[in-house]
Amino acid sequence: MRGSTGLPPATRRAWCGCVALGFGQRAIDVFGALFARPIEGSDLLGMATGESLAHVNHLVARGEVAQEPGADGALRYQLRTRSAASA
Numbered sequence: 001m002r003g004s005t006g007l008p009p010a011t012r013r014a015w016c017g018c019v020a021l022g023f024g025q026r027a028i029d030v031f032g033a034l035f036a037r038p039i040e041g042s043d044l045l046g047m048a049t050g051e052s053l054a055h056v057n058h059l060v061a062r063g064e065v066a067q068e069p070g071a072d073g074a075l076r077y078q079l080r081t082r083s084a085a086s087a
Contacts, residue, residue: 010034010051010055011055011058011059013030013033013034013055014030014033014034014052014055014056014058014059015059015064015065015079016033024070024076024077024078025076025077025078026070026074026075026076026077027049027052027053027056027075027077028048028049028052030052030055030056031048031052034048034051034052034055035048056077059077060077063080064079064080065077065078065079065080066078066079066080
C-alpha cells in the first residue's frame, strides 16, 4: 500500500533514513530506518545491503536522492532539495 508520498512503505522508510542521517550516507547507513532488528551475519548483511540499495536507487531514479562516490569509493547518498529535484 502506498502512502501520501506515493512510495511503497519500505522505500518511504529508506527516504526517512536519508532524512534522519543527513549528508553523504551509504546504503548501509539507512538500515536502522528499514529494518526492525540489528543486521548481523554475512548472509543477512548481503541481503539487507541489496534491499537497502534497491530502495535508495529507487529514490535516485525519482530524483529525490543524489548519489556520488565518497573518498573510500563507496557511493554516498543525500536528499536533494526540492528545487534541485524539480530541476
